Amino acid sequence: MEELTKTEEKIMQIIWNLDKCLVRDIIDQLPDDPKPPYNTISSVVRLLEGKGFLDYKAYGKTYEYFPKITKEEYKQFTFKKVFANYFDNSAESLLSFMVKKENLSKEEIENLRKIIDNN
Structure with missing residues (x-):
């Protein structure tokens, strides 16, 4: 799977x-x-089709497009890249960043603790 440009990603979101x-x-x-x-x-749209993100049904000269890659699949792909490239595949580094830089509320931090404890 290829990474999308900002424009391609904007179109795929739609x-x-x-x-x-x-x-x-x-x-x-x-x-x-x-x-x-x-x-x-x-x-x-044709670039996205060429990259394997879209497929289509033709109705004469009209084309109806639909995703071949789900949003969840692309989210997982992009997260893995960010996780590896910016957090060295370290969950501790990622969580530390989130807590320090994202100004998480105490409630959000507590919810993260619950998620960790339940897994």
Whole structure:
């Protein structure tokens, strides 16, 4: 699996939310104003298809796209990269970072303790 660019990931987030869609459905979901041109989004969608993230059903000249890779699969892939590259595969390093840098509330820290204790 390849890592997505920011633009590709933005488009995939929309497709995961829609489950199946046409290019115009993606454009409708984009918060950008003005909306990007149809051909631009169509090109990104074709790149995602080429990378194995999407498949499609053709209805004449209209293509309905749907994800081949689930959001959960991509989340796991990206987390493994971040975990390895930035935390040296150390859960202790990751949790320490979260507690110190993310300003977790006492309730969130307590919930983490419960999760750890139950596993």
